Amino acid sequence: DIVMTQSPLSLPVTPGEPASISCRSSQTLLYTNGNTYLNWYLQKPGQSPQLLIYLTSNRASGVPDRFSGSGSGTDFTLKISRVEADDVGIYYCMQPLHTPWTFGLGTKVEIK
Amino acid sequence: HLQMQESGPGLMKPSETLSLTCTVSGDSIRSTDHFWGWIRQPPGGRLQWISTIDRDGSTYYNPSLVSRVSTSIDTSKNQFSLRLISVTAADTALYYCTKERRDGINYVDMWGQGTLVTVSS
Numbered sequence: 001d002i003v004m005t006q007s008p009l010s011l012p013v014t015p016g017e018p019a020s021i022s023c024r025s026s027q028t029l030l031y032t033n034g035n036t037y038l039n040w041y042l043q044k045p046g047q048s049p050q051l052l053i054y055l056t057s058n059r060a061s062g063v064p065d066r067f068s069g070s071g072s073g074t075d076f077t078l079k080i081s082r083v084e085a086d087d088v089g090i091y092y093c094m095q096p097l098h099t100p101w102t103f104g105l106g107t108k109v110e111i112k
Numbered sequence: 113h114l115q116m117q118e119s120g121p122g123l124m125k126p127s128e129t130l131s132l133t134c135t136v137s138g139d140s141i142r143s144t145d146h147f148w149g150w151i152r153q154p155p156g157g158r159l160q161w162i163s164t165i166d167r168d169g170s171t172y173y174n175p176s177l178v179s180r181v182s183t184s185i186d187t188s189k190n191q192f193s194l195r196l197i198s199v200t201a202a203d204t205a206l207y208y209c210t211k212e213r214r215d216g217i218n219y220v221d222m223w224g225q226g227t228l229v230t231v232s233s
Contacts (some may be wrong), residue, residue, distance in 0.1 A: 001176075039219050048208060048223035049159075055217060090160060096218035100174040103159040 002027050002095050006058035006104035012112045013083045021107045023076040023093035029056075030073055038076045042071055043106075044089040052091075069087065085111060116140040116224035117211050122157045124231050130196040134209030134224060141165045141190045147212040148185065148192045149220065152205035160205075164212055165192055 002028040013019045029037045039111040042052040055070035056076060066081040079085055090106040126181040134148070142146065149164040163183040164172040171183050175194070185192040196203060207229055211222035 001126075003200075033152075033216065037218060041220075048225055049145070051219055052117050054219045060219075060221070093160075094220075096214075096220075099172065100176070101161040101218075101220075105158055 001098055002029075002098045002102050004093050004095060004102055004104035006093055006107050009105060009107055011107055011109045013080075013109055014112050015085055015086075016082050019080045019083050019087075019109065021078045021091050021093075021109075023071075023078070024075075025095055025105055027075045029076075029095050029097050030074045031097055036072060037095055038069070038071065039094045039096060040067075040078045041094060042087075043096065044086075044088050045083075045094065047089075049092060061089045083109075083111075113202055114211065116209050116211065116220055116222060118224045118227035120207065120227045121231055122228065122230065123176065123197055126156060126200050126231055126233055128231075129204065130194070130229060132201050132207055132227065132229075133208070134192050134193040134194075136190045136192075136211075138211065140187075141192065142187050145213065145215060148213045149212050150183065150194045151209040151210055151220070151223075152206060152207045153226075154202075157205070162196075162207075163194065164214070171175060199229075201231050203229065204231045211221040 005024045007022045020070050036056045038056045041049040043049040058067045093104040115137045117135050150162040153159045161171045165183045180197045182195045206226040209224040210220045
């Protein structure tokens with residue numbers, strides 16, 4: 001299985017400040033069609049996960065533009081340009097290229 | 113507005129068979145571009161993709177679970193189901209039913225609220 005490794009596992013943030021989460025995969029997520037298959041999800045407290053980013057850098061419908069994804073091959077980053085209180089929760093990276101689809105352990109983002 | 117709701121036994125004993133059903137509302141389970149899946153999360157553990165099924169009944173399974181798991185679909189009831197045999201304490205988890213996209217732009221874009229399954233003697 002592809003192992004997804006996130007860092008940090010806990011991230012205290014200050015509202016209005018930027019935040020960044022890293023994700024590394026044990027194999028490349030670049031496919032022959034040119035797409036790089038890395039998704040990001042946010043699980044807010046008491047809710048199910050919701051899709052934030054797909055194909056490394058594409059925001060899902062309704063996701064604010066303060067969220068951005070980048071990366072290539074095996075190294076990826078999710079950035080929040082200015083954290084808001086509503087952004088707290090657990091962020092997961094996930095690869096949907098190789099079977100089985102696999103997830104990172106999650107990064108818990110909380111307000112300082 | 114699509115909604116998904118899991119139903120299941122809650123508490124089980126080791127060696128029993130887990131049966132979960134997901135009822136889909138607000139969209140047809142026959143939609144050609146939809147795939148229907150199951151993901152679980154053990155307490156404090158990592159999300160694990162279990163299985164996926166399409167409207168025609170074609171299935172995809174996690175190789176680590178393939179010997180114990182099966183998924184079926186009932187388009188007349190707009191439901192799909194998961195069956196996991198010979199459960200152990202390691203199968204204790206929050207089980208989500210999901211909707212997936214698998215057309216070259218792959219993602220899980222809808223999750224149910226989850227149903228907790230506890231395996232204990």
